Amino acid sequence: MKLRNILILALVLLCTAALAGCDKEKLPAGSSGSEPLSSSSSLAAGSSSVSGKSAGVMNIKVYYPDVNAVGLVGVEKTVKAAEADKYRAAVEALLAGTEDKRLTTVFPKKAKLLKVTVSGDTARVDFDKNLIKGFVGGSTGEEMLVGSVVNTLTEFPEIKKVQLLVEGKEIDSLSGHLDLTRPMTRMDELITR
Amino acid sequence: MGIAINKMRYLLAAVIALTGLFILTVSPSAEAEAASAHELNYFQYETYTHEGRDWLRIELGIKGGRAEFASDVRELTPQQLHISLLNTSRGGVRSDIALDKKIAKYLTLRQTADNTLDIMVSLNKPVADQAYKLYTAEADKKGKKPYRLVIEIAADKLTSEYEADGPKAPDTLKGLQGRRIVLDPGHGGSDSGARGPGGLLEKDAALAIAKNIERILRSSGAIVTMTRTDDRDVYGPLASDRNELQARVDVGNADPGNEIFVSIHCDAFTSPTAHGTSAFYYQPSFRGKLLAESIHNEIVAATDLASRGAKAARFYVLRNSSMPATLIETAFISNYQEEALLGNPEFQYKIALAVCRGICQYFRMR
Numbered sequence: 001m002k003l004r005n006i007l008i009l010a011l012v013l014l015c016t017a018a019l020a021g022c023d024k025e026k027l028p029a030g031s032s033g034s035e036p037l038s039s040s041s042s043l044a045a046g047s048s049s050v051s052g053k054s055a056g057v058m059n060i061k062v063y064y065p066d067v068n069a070v071g072l073v074g075v076e077k078t079v080k081a082a083e084a085d086k087y088r089a090a091v092e093a094l095l096a097g098t099e100d101k102r103l104t105t106v107f108p109k110k111a112k113l114l115k116v117t118v119s120g121d122t123a124r125v126d127f128d129k130n131l132i133k134g135f136v137g138g139s140t141g142e143e144m145l146v147g148s149v150v151n152t153l154t155e156f157p158e159i160k161k162v163q164l165l166v167e168g169k170e171i172d173s174l175s176g177h178l179d180l181t182r183p184m185t186r187m188d189e190l191i192t193r
Numbered sequence: 194m195g196i197a198i199n200k201m202r203y204l205l206a207a208v209i210a211l212t213g214l215f216i217l218t219v220s221p222s223a224e225a226e227a228a229s230a231h232e233l234n235y236f237q238y239e240t241y242t243h244e245g246r247d248w249l250r251i252e253l254g255i256k257g258g259r260a261e262f263a264s265d266v267r268e269l270t271p272q273q274l275h276i277s278l279l280n281t282s283r284g285g286v287r288s289d290i291a292l293d294k295k296i297a298k299y300l301t302l303r304q305t306a307d308n309t310l311d312i313m314v315s316l317n318k319p320v321a322d323q324a325y326k327l328y329t330a331e332a333d334k335k336g337k338k339p340y341r342l343v344i345e346i347a348a349d350k351l352t353s354e355y356e357a358d359g360p361k362a363p364d365t366l367k368g369l370q371g372r373r374i375v376l377d378p379g380h381g382g383s384d385s386g387a388r389g390p391g392g393l394l395e396k397d398a399a400l401a402i403a404k405n406i407e408r409i410l411r412s413s414g415a416i417v418t419m420t421r422t423d424d425r426d427v428y429g430p431l432a433s434d435r436n437e438l439q440a441r442v443d444v445g446n447a448d449p450g451n452e453i454f455v456s457i458h459c460d461a462f463t464s465p466t467a468h469g470t471s472a473f474y475y476q477p478s479f480r481g482k483l484l485a486e487s488i489h490n491e492i493v494a495a496t497d498l499a500s501r502g503a504k505a506a507r508f509y510v511l512r513n514s515s516m517p518a519t520l521i522e523t524a525f526i527s528n529y530q531e532e533a534l535l536g537n538p539e540f541q542y543k544i545a546l547a548v549c550r551g552i553c554q555y556f557r558m559r
């Protein structure tokens with residue numbers, strides 16, 4: 001009996017270690033192997049794969065605001081990314097914008113994604129300081145920016161919440177409207193299509 | 194803003210005391226912008242002396258009937274008087290025109306986004322020190338003049354006119370006696386909030402509107418608490434957003450007798466076409482929703498702003514106030530036309546009065 005318990009415990013520990021290992025693979029430091037195929041604009045991340053897994057093609061849904069900021073519109077995109085890099089690929093596709101003239105982007109041009117990490121059901125998305133420095137402000141601007149990140153990432157069923165960070169630190173708000181002191185759950189109320 | 198001159202007396206004097214007259218004939222533009230409902234078709238200016246005072250009168254003919262206009266003076270260019278003519282194209286009138294030099298130097302006409310024509314008159318002194326008035330004049334068949342926008346500028350400003358600029362007695366509304374209301378002018382101090390294309394700052398427009406609301410509420414017998422009454426941070430300069438926003442919430446929550454929290458902001462977006470007015474509430478608060486809807490409906494009724502609706506949002510001050518709370522996004526400071534409105538004292542008062550009517554409506558329905 002005792003031996004069996006120990007064996008089970010060892011198995012559980014092994015699995016946890018393996019899972020933790022997987023988690024680490026989801027944290028590509030610096031570069032990643034993601035590239036949207038349907039977008040002509042090249043990504044800053046480049047195309048060198050460091051994840052050790054071969055890049056696959058996947059369909060994702062990215063949310064962009066319309067030009068009048070009435071709401072967010074989901075756009076199907078095809079990206080090439082290793083399984084571990086899919087979250088980063090999705091956010092990079094969001095930053096890259098869309099060619100649809102009815103849609104726009106609310107991200108400051110200079111804002112760069114540093115990394116996306118996932119723990120449990122929460123994605124932590126870290127941008128450089130240009131996210132706040134170059135931000136236009138306004139409740140609507142803030143809702144569109146935060147909503148587009150949150151809704152794009154919560155399209156992955158395993159992601160339920162999103163926490164925004166700037167230069168590694170959690171932020172309380174973007175420009176003094178939204179309460180970002182807690183991770184954000186999906187913002188369905190912003191989706192118009 | 195306006196100056197008090199008996200109109201009839203003035204018109205008579207204008208005819209008698211004409212000292213200079215310059216007429217520029219203008220041929221209508223061959224390629225009128227199809228999108229504009231109005232087009233300039235006439236321009237003239239003249240100087241005259243009335244009761245020992247020098248005046249400049251500028252007339253701009255407008256084809257296409259009644260045109261809407263708004264005026265503003267920008268903080269960084271106090272000698273420039275801007276008049277926005279909505280939905281109007283320049284037509285055949287020249288874009289840069291020299292004026293009399295004694296009262297005003299020159300005038301420029303610039304087409305901006307959304308078919309607005311920006312008329313800029315560069316004065317010799319700050320606009321605040323030269324009396325002026327704006328009005329439209331009907332077509333004058335005898336004088337062969339079309340329907341016009343008239344800009345009159347005096348060389349100086351009289352003491353009585355400075356006094357007339359001062360605050361008028363605010364409107365008084367019923368049903369607010371003894372009501373305890375917290376007003377939160379958004380941003381302030383080290384945090385400017387959003388910035389309009391013409392340079393107007395959200396913190397300044399929000400404070401101006403909130404101060405008008407405060408005056409109307411107080412004159413109606415309400416007890417008003419302001420989170421700030423001048424250009425400052427509520428918590429302290431360069432504080433974290435959480436400290437700054439919590440400091441505003443704390444001002445309201447400090448007195449359990451306070452009944453509602455109203456935060457005043459200007460909206461912004463990357464695309465300048467985004468426009469309209471909205472009101473926000475925190476979803477779980479039924480009374481917050483009622484408050485937001487009451488105020489929003491009054492703003493839409495009192496102004497020409499497009500309704501973006503009363504909507505639920507997870508905003509810090511709404512989530513953390515211990516009373517029904519709303520955040521009013523008056524209009525888009527990032528939209529050229531709405532920025533001009535937000536910087537206009539008459540509009541600031543108009544929207545403030547609408548907010549107060551909405552507050553009355555809330556207390557009536559609650």
Ligand SMILES: [Zn+2]
Pocket residue numbers: 138139176177379380386387395458459
């Ligand atoms: Zn604001």
